[in-house]
Amino acid sequence: MLLLLLTVVFIVSCKDKQEDEMIVYNKHAAKRQHADSVINVKIITEMPPTFDIGRKATSAEINEWDIDVRADGKGLPEGSGNATEGKAIFTQKCAACHGKDGEGGAYARLVAAMGDTVKTKTIGNYWPWSTTLFDYIRRTMPYNMPGSLKDNEVYSLTAYLLYRNKIIDSSKIIDARSLPGVVMPARKYYVNDDRRGGPEVR
Amino acid sequence: MERPKEEKEYSFNDSKKINRRLLLGSVAASAVIALVKTTTGQLVPAAVPKHVSVPPDPTKVQGPPPGALGTRSPFEQLAKKTSDTSSRTPLQSLYGVITPSDLHFERHHGGVPVIDPTAYKLVIHGMVKRPMTFTLNDLKRFPSASRIAFLECSGNFRSGKEEMTPQEICGLTSQSEWTGVMLSTLFREVGASPKATWFLAEGSDAAVMTRSIPMSKGWNDAMIAYGQNGEALRPQQGYPARLFLPGWEGNTNVKWIRRIEVSDQPFMTREETSKYTENIKDGKIRQFSFDMDARSIITFPAYPVQLDKGWVEIKGLAWSGRGKILTVEVSVDAGKKWYSATLQEPVLDKAHTRFRFLWKWNGHETEIMSRAIDETGYTQPTLQQLTDARGNDMGGYHLNPITAWAIKRDGRVLFKPEKWK
Incomplete structure (x- = not known):
């Protein structure tokens, strides 16, 4: 009985000792050894690999927010759309700002094919990636009800705007497989920033 | 040595004079006094605000007691200049190098969201060992850092007429002391992959603003900032937390940040393709122009x-x-x-x-x-x-x-x- 009690006390005190151990981070510890004579203080000179702050993200919370679509199509959802359905949705939800057929109004002009005389930057003459259309329309349009469109509606609007900018035929079905393959006319003009500081103005 | 004579009046231009007594308490230099335009376009000093009663001699009456919040002198009429898309810092009215937080320029793409700090979270996922969620309190528990740095919109240039102030020409730059946790600390916490090359930063405004940022910047000097000039971020600057990338174009400093996705390629978001890119020679379009030149x-x-x-x-x-x-x-x-x-x-x-x-x-x-x-x-x-x-x-x-x-x-x-x- 006594032995058992002693064992328990020993185990508890060991545990206590471990939890009581103070760890301090001091990258200059080597120069200041004299100050470190306090019992039970462990000094580390490297930052701990983690601080154990925060919690594991659940798949549900990641999926709820992970709405981005990459240029290679990663992130595109199921569903599909076409230009005809897109025109109907555009008339109802987009034309008030962007003009009857995307030719511009209170807000940006969206339609002008590459080589057109229109100077404004549009999807047809400036946007380099077709996937950006889906990503952007889904995350923030229409302006008065951002993020309210269903995936099929977004596919249809994407198809309509690509068609209006003379990039696809009116009959093309736009979905997760076909959209990344739509090559935008302006893509070939894009180059990475080449400014580097130094004497040369770029 | 003869002392300069006490002037009874300051003159601003030949036609307008103002009684010096009204200016007590403001800095004694003509250049700092707010000017307003009359209907004829003439510049005159701003009048004493109507609601301010100025005693004939402030040494003969008790002033108000200490207050819970300090206030700007009613004689100082500082304001940002607003448009539909932005508001500009009055550079010509400021001293030193810190921009008062309420005068920090604004540029946002879906308005200023209202975010409850107790419900706030930042999710980091993608090419990481441990996808994690951090509350605002979590972010504040990590080792912190502060730095004074400017933030400038890359569209910060206006021209076109002679009657333009510094604020109108280039008021989309401001400076604060930013405090937060280094993004490198969070990358270590989640075990970001050494193979990752880009990350996506996403805001929780109505634009759900996104930008792709090279991981090298994230490891180097990026910060998730929650403090600005000694207090919490202002809502207009991303309350309760934002990405801060020293020296990089304003738009990449995603405000109200809710999510970071670690990846091995850029995402080609709208703000880094159809916007914030610029035409250069030979019909080329320059992309990912991050650094703000001198x-x-x-x-x-x-x-x-x-x-x-x-x-x-x-x-x-x-x-x-x-x-x-x-x-x-x-x-x-x-x-x-x-x-x-x-x-x-x-x-x-x-x-x-x-x-x-x-x-x-x-x-x-x-x-x-x-x-x-x-x-x-x-x-x-x-x-x-x-x-x-x-x-x-x-x-x-x-x-x-x-x-x-x-x-x-x-x-x-x-x-x-x-x-x-």
Whole structure:
């Protein structure tokens, strides 16, 4: 009985000792050894690999927010759309700002094919990636009800705007497989920033 | 030595006088007093605000007791200049290098969201060992860091007419002391993959703003900031937490940040393709132009100041997204000769730096201007140098030309707009 009690006390005190151990981070510890004579203080000179702050993200919370679509199509959802359905949705939800057929109004002009005389930057003459259309329309349009469109509606609007900018035929079905393959006319003009500081103005 | 005579009145221009007593408490220099435009376009000092009662002698009445919040003097009429898409810092009205938080410029794409700090979370996932969620309290528990640095919109250039203030020309730059947790600390916590090359930063505004950022910037000096000038971020600057990327174009500093996805390629979001890219020569379009090149502007004397003959302290700001300001040169003869200005120490990395230059104006017409030189050896270009480098179709982003002010014989100071299209 006594032995058992002693064992328990020993185990508890060991545990206590471990939890009581103070760890301090001091990258200059080597120069200041004299100050470190306090019992039970462990000094580390490297930052701990983690601080154990925060919690594991659940798949549900990641999926709820992970709405981005990459240029290679990663992130595109199921569903599909076409230009005809897109025109109907555009008339109802987009034309008030962007003009009857995307030719511009209170807000940006969206339609002008590459080589057109229109100077404004549009999807047809400036946007380099077709996937950006889906990503952007889904995350923030229409302006008065951002993020309210269903995936099929977004596919249809994407198809309509690509068609209006003379990039696809009116009959093309736009979905997760076909959209990344739509090559935008302006893509070939894009180059990475080449400014580097130094004497040369770029 | 004879002391200067006590003046009874300050004169602002020949036609308007103001009683000195009304100005007690404001700084005794004519240049700092707010000017307003009359219906005839004449500039006159702002009147004493109607709700302020000014005692004949403040030493003969008790003032109000200590208050819970300090307030700006009612004589100081500071305001941002707003448009549909942005609001601009009144650079010409500020001293030193810190922008008061309520005067920090604003540019957002879906308005200012209201976020409950107790419900706030930041999710980091993608190419990481441990996808994690951090509350605001979690972020504040990590080792913290503070740094003073500017933040500038890459669309920060306006021109077109002579009657433009520094605020109107280049008020989309501001400076704060930012406090937060280094993003590198969070990358270590989640075990970000060494193979990752880009991350997506996403805001929780109605634009659900996204930008792709190279991991190297994330590891180097990126911060998830929750503090600004000693207090929590202002909602307009991303409350309760934002990405802060020292020296990089404002738009990449995603506000109200809710999610970071670690990846091995850029996402080609709308803001890094159809916006924040610029036409350069040969029909090319430049993308991922992150660094803000060196720039400076004289903020005094500048429109709408009415200059008096005699000694003038030319003052202004200089900054570079690529490091420290090495020198600011000032010309008072339309760019023929250049002289080094005095820089206010300490000169900080990627920070607004105050410069000053003493000059005695003799009343002749001239042009004054400044150019910044940073530690990479880059000299702020003229507009002509920019068009030479980028072509006449150059886009409106990353324009940092030398700004010239024309001083007229009658003391008017006017912006000298230049055309390039």
